[in-house]
Amino acid sequence: MRQRFWQTAKSPVYVILLGGLLALCLSTYPVIFMGKSFVSPGYGPALLYDRLPLVPGYDSTETEELSADHGAMPWQNLPYSRVQFESIFEFGEFPLWNRYNSAGVPLFGQGQSQILDPVHWIAVVGQGNNWAWDIKFLISKLIFLLGIGASIFLLTRNRWIAITMTVSSAFIGFFYFRFNHPIFFNLTYASWVLFFYFVWIERIQSIDRSAVLRPLAIPIGGLFLASVLQLFAGTPKESIVLFISLHLAGLIGVGVSGLRVADGMRQIGLLMLLWAAIALASMPQWLTFLDTLRLASTSYDDPNCYFYSRLWQFADTLFLGAQTRPWSQPNVNVFIFVAAIHGVLGGWALYKRSVFWMMAVPLVGLLGFAFGVIPNEVCQRIPFIGRIHHIYDTFFTAAIPFAIILAGLGLHRYWQDMVLGSNLVKKLVINLAVAGVLIYWSSNYYNNFADWASASGMLAVLAISGTILFFFGISIFFWKKDHYQRRAVMILVGLLIAVHFYHGLHLETGWKELDQLIINPTPRADLLKPSPAVSSLGYLLPAAQFDNSSDTVSTVISSAQANGARTDLIAEYTDDLKVAILGAPNFIVAQQHVANFLRGVGASRWLDNPVRVLGIGRTPMPGFNSYLLLESLNGPDALMNPKYLEFLDLMGWSRVGGESWLRTMDSIDARKHSSLLDVLNVGYLMSWKTDLEMMHLVSDYTGYSDISVALQIAGPQKSPHLALARQDFSTDRVACKPRGLEQDGLEDNVFSANIHLPKALLPGAITAVRVERKHPGGVNHTGGNDFVLGVALGADSSLINRDDGGIELPVSTSSARLWLFGCADGLDNADTEYRVLAAFRSEHSALRKLARVIDLDMKVWERKDAWPRAFFVDDLAKYDSPEALAGFLKESGGLPLAAVMSNEILPPVVDRRVMPANTYKITNNTTSFDIVAHSAGVIVLSEAHLPGHVHATINGEPADVFVVNHAFSGIHVSEPGHYRVSFSYRPTRWHLSWLLSVVGCLLLVVTTYFLVRPKSVSFSSDPEDRVYRENYQDQ
Incomplete structure (x- = not known):
């Protein structure tokens, strides 16, 4: 043995x-x-x-820290495998399309x-x-x-x-x-x-x-x-x-x-x-x-x-x-x-x-x-x-x-x-x-x-x-x-x-x-461990429906029944839902209970209103949103839709400097590009640490020994700016301790800060100011446990600080100057540098269109004016340049429209009738829905169009698909009626390619068959051939 x-x-x-x-x-x-x-x-x-x-x-x-392209796996291939699982095992489809990146991009075609x-x-x-x-x-x-x-x-x-x-x-x-x-x-x-x-x-x-x-x-x-x-x-x-x-x-x-x-x-x-x-x-x-x-x-x-x-x-x-x-x-x-x-x-x-x-x-x-x-x-x-x-x-x-x-x-x-x-x-x-x-x-x-x-x-x-x-x-x-x-x-x-x-x-x-x-690998993680906030997305009711608690419960039950939830589970947990909503201390907690209920009873996600989600900054990172199964606006795919990219450019959303694909938005951009977000069906904004109501502004460092007038910012600015300068001004207004709004017999460090805010953010309020020192480190702040920072509107004006050191300064004009008084602790030297930071809360009317609906591991805001994913409109506008289309969209007032490229300009009519779609059925490769048309018109799907690859049916019959709004799919309807519409993605020669693949396999089988037949290899039996081969082997 x-x-x-x-x-x-x-x-x-x-x-x-x-x-x-x-x-x-x-x-x-x-x-x-x-x-x-x-x-x-x-x-x-x-x-x-x-x-x-x-x-x-x-x-x-x-x-x-890896040396080469550390984002390819987590932003692209890792999400691809999650999308492929969903396509194959949940929808029974070959994973051809990735709807989660860039309003839809080819997946297999990459x-x-x-x-x-x-x-x-x-x-x-x-x-x-x-x-x-x-x-x-x-x-x-x-x-x-x-x-x-x-x-x-x-x-x-x-x-x-x-x-x-x-x-x-x-x-x-x-x-x-x-x-x-x-x-x-x-x-x-x-x-x-x-x-x-x-x-x-x-x-x-x-x-x-x-x-x-x-x-x-x-x-x-x-x-x-x-x-x-x-x-x-x-x-x-x-x-x-x-x-x-x-x-x-x-x-x-x-x-x-x-x-x-x-x-x-x-x-x-x-x-x-x-x-x-x-x-x-x-x-x-x-x-x-x-x-x-x-x-x-x-x-x-x-x-x-x-x-x-x-x-x-x-x-x-x-x-x-x-x-x-x-x-x-x-x-x-x-x-x-x-x-x-x-x-x-x-x-x-x-x-x-x-x-x-x-x-x-x-x-x-x-x-x-x-x-x-x-x-x-x-x-x-x-x-x-x-x-x-x-x-x-x-x-x-x-x-x-x-x-x-x-x-x-x-x-x-x-x-x-x-x-x-x-x-x-x-x-x-x-x-x-x-x-x-x-x-x-x-x-x-x-x-x-x-x-x-x-x-x-x-x-x-x-x-x-x-x-x-x-x-x-x-x-x-x-x-x-x-x-x-x-x-x-x-x-x-x-x-x-x-x-x-x-x-x-x-x-x-x-x-x-x-x-x-050398590479020291880091520990394995369970990437499927759910985020409470992400898990709640798709099961949230509109914020306006929480005005009345009793109505909210009936609305939730109706929504569960309409979206495929199990009736036995609804009956079992309805009383618990009532108790939870009535006992919720605020609307956000009630939303969380509703999301848990709808998800638990098996309601279909998005409640017949599919929307996209945009992360503020890189939370979540574009590309990784696919792993979270959240549809969004950007992605690192190697092959991208050129018309969709042109659409983003003409609407003013540019790539991050030095990046070939990455586009992000901060809280300011989200307001500035609100019309773009509306068109792209963005129903939620998501952030990890950033508060959309609050912006944190930071100046450059300035030398302690540079005594000058604070820098003036010339001309109108599109983004907030801060500039700090030390002032040659003798006074004693604060002490070197927290909440030290009192004299201590020592001269203060005095600075002035120029603040510029775009009109798009006004009105608002400055809620905190902080001066930081490096070499050596030090902080003066209008709150907390650091040395207090006194704030005034002029060199001789009274401090606007509250007793606890905090401030709440209303701002209604684009430019303001603050005088800042901090503790002089004797540690400053010639090469010491300071900078100023300010927290600004915008109260612009655009914020009233946002409602915070989740505050868990992530914060989520609901957007109220997002266009439906699919809609019917009885008017078809025409534009002769992308810039003309951008003008139509930005001036639409939130009312969806359809426009096609032409040699003439025909603006959309003001009183156009729009009907949103309903009864959605969405898989990786298809988007199907019911829609009512009151007349002849156009049905628009706000998913990226790829000529020859996107196909549509109306009531089961093939329909011609054309480009709408520069980058999206549309079909004509010639008469009023109730329609069942389905858009699907399939490569142009998909079936042909598989037919040819079968031919290739058959060619191999036939070739192999003739090889294994006796006398199939046609070496000559001539003695000279045998001698030739023997001589070669001897060599």
Whole structure:
């Protein structure tokens, strides 16, 4: 029994599996064993909240700063998986559309939804929670590592070489750079594409004619599956470049595999059939992506190519020197780099193998592109490539599998030469030369002993010296020996660990300089833990319905019955509802009881009035609203609707400075863009800390020694401004203590503050003022436990503070000057700086249209004038420019309208009749509703329109959809009536793509069938052919 176990354990399959699992555990042990996560909130991007705890389910204060695109996962791919779960398991639909971002955008058409990758279904079934994504990351990495191990074992027939390279592949810089980015998954199946090409070539090079019959179907089928899955996983740019490179390698391998011309042409013909099958089978992915791309706006619309300039950037990141964030670039590591150099200089023993050229040619081409061999002006004109921009990252990623396999060949060749006792001097010279190059590269960042003695310097020394000693160790321990000693293996394993650990995930060591260079994963969180405020959204009644408690109860019951609630639960909990509402101390608490009741009895969300929710600032962060299943106005999607973006621009809502997609609103913007929010069906505003009724204004710092008149703000300002200046004025009006509105015999620090407020915020009141000092720190405040701050309207005027130090200063004009009197504690010096902060509460009429309805973990305000999601209007306006449309919308007075682009201007009529829709049924891909039309007119749906992709039916009959209000969908009705209308999203050639996919699968089946038939492989039986193959094998 024991003997059978060890025989099984020594089989290549188990050895490769063991190597893969070992590599995975060593490189990701904090995630596997310590409760850490790839998608923890601790990596810092704003989620529901913009500071810790970030989400309700995160209880840790641990944080880690990532080096590259830390928002891609939490703002895009994490929400995608939650939307996909809802689409599939709640609505029974294929997840084509994401209604939660930007008034609706394609989801599958983004090309990176990954829904056709079976591994991704782990994240989907887990509703995008941390644990599900962690499993996906781990399994994806394991699949890649197993493919590397299998490939290298197949090429070398050496278990130790296969395990060594598998372990090394787990510690490449790429996995640091793309720590939790979707590009991580582009490598998942790449190694298996190469593996099945290697199997194919091995089969066709066999001198045993029987060996190339039925077994040839295995690599064909494996290649088909791995190639299709490689296209389905990850992101489009990297996927396409990697896909082309992998199959170029396959073409080279088949082309130089040593066959006679006729046999080689037959194999290439078979390869062409396979490529056709792959292209057809993957049609739903790439045809839908290309259709969407044709209509979309991206951040890469203007061609440009960015290149790397230093050769070491593909070798490792340790040459970067000390960093405040983890070492991170999409490269390999020093060990793989040195082994690959031995592969490149491996001599004729490697050069005459087709696999060498399979790896070397694509690798040279990819690195050449990444390092700018192709000039920028030429690169920009290459279709698709010119719009990648990040040429260096994309082509480095595609080069990684080739570099690893080449390194495996180099390591094996090195070991063989040592065992055979050949080329010793050549190998040692290569080792010394490579060591010199690595040290030279390092010297640019490590100039003295202190640099080398730093954490980064020590890691560089360890990686470089350890790698070179490893290769010298092979020379010493295996010179003319084909066996090994336990001590030798232990030394080599120790060196292998030493040169790789810095690219693994680790717990914090407490050595700050080291922890900054390595990734310390943060704890896993339950992202599905509900936010009380978010859970209440969709179950809130209009604020006006709470004027009478008894009427409120009957309204709630009616609403529950009308929205599909369970009658037995309604009857069971009605009395509890009455008690809760009658006992509620205020309207907001009553709203919370109503929301809990409606949700508990099973009423459908949004109560037949779907609206969008906009977060103030980044709470919630645009994109993460999709994870919360809240429809909103913005998102980080790669492919965006250009007409919708133009609509936002023409209405005056601009991107945040320096951002390619992000748009946010503060409390001031929410008032300024109220007409835009109305049109976009924004029914609620949400905030974490910000109070919409209160704005906090902050000035710049000013020097204590700069005595001058307070700065005057010239001209009208669109935003509030504060300016502070110290005044040369002697007085004693406050004491150095809280509430010290009395003299203390010491001269005060006297400042003046100019305040400017836009008319759109007036009238209002200043409710607090605070003066802060830095170097040394200090605070004077009109309330609280800090030294009191006296406030007056003039230098000699009375203080307006209350007895407790607080103020309430009404403001009705745009400009005001305050005189501020603070304690002079004797700690000020020449370089001391001060700034002023003020709290302003606006009482503008626009605020009366907002009612706070939730005050839990988030604050929520109801907006009263939002347009219905869908409506009928009996008038169709016309505009000849986007600016004309913007004028119509801003002057609509809250009454919805429909307008189309034309050569003439026809303003909307004032007395137009509008009817909102009702009886909504909303899924991810469809919006259906009932609507009554009093006459001929237009039915408008305020969801983004994508030509050819949005379809509609009226009472079950197809209807023509056209663009309304620049970016939305509309249909004509020619007569009055009651209509059931349904809008749905479906890519233009969706059904065709699946038909072609079936054709591709059938082509594979037919090809495989002919392969497994006897005499299906048409190698000539001519004796000359057999001699040719035997001679090739002898070589």
